[in-house]
Amino acid sequence: MTRVSEFFIGLLFGWGLLISGMTDPGKVLGFLDLAGAWDPSLAFVMGGAILIGVAGFAVAKKRTTSFLGSAMHLPTSRDIDRRLIIGSLMFGAGWGLAGFCPGPGLVTMGSGEPKAVLFVAAMIGGMALFEVLDRRERSLSIQPGRGQK
Template structure:
């Protein structure tokens, strides 16, 4: 039941991205280009998603287990620190360069688009690079070999 629900939710999310137009980098860049010929569609996507989300997460917050009996993995981090801001700025720069963020890139790769495959491969390389650097930083911090 869990597996079925996860696959169906993946499908629904992918369909939502396709119908909203967000799998088209041209449309995303059209939104990010405030000074050009502006396409406001992305604001409608976020608006629709958050409208439903606010109501759903209000229910989720009150629950201790999910409706299928799973543990609730709600985020606990609250700190607004350098990592969060530099990370988000870095992500936004990459997003603005090609018009792809992770979800739409995966869906477009699933449609067989070679440039989306190239993007996803580079994104995974970037993620692995982060994991490597983060692990090294943590080991050095416990060794006391830096600072």
């Protein structure tokens, strides 16, 4: 049952992205281009999503297990640190460069668009690079005398 739910929620999310127009990089860049002819659509997408999301998460926060009986995996980190900010700035630069963020990239790859396939391949490369850098950073910080000034 949880597998069915995961699959259909993935499908539904992809439909939402397609209906909203956010799978079109031209539309995303139209929103990010404040100095040009501005397309405010993306703000309406976020608004509609958050409107429902707020209600959903308000219920979720009060629960110890999900309605299908799984554990609740709500984020616990509250740190606002360098990693969060530098990472988000890098993400924004990539987003502005091509108009793709991860979800629309994957959905548009599903349409068979060659440039989206290229984007997803490079994105997975970037994520793999993170794993390598992150592992190195962690292994350095547990060596005695390192990373604790």
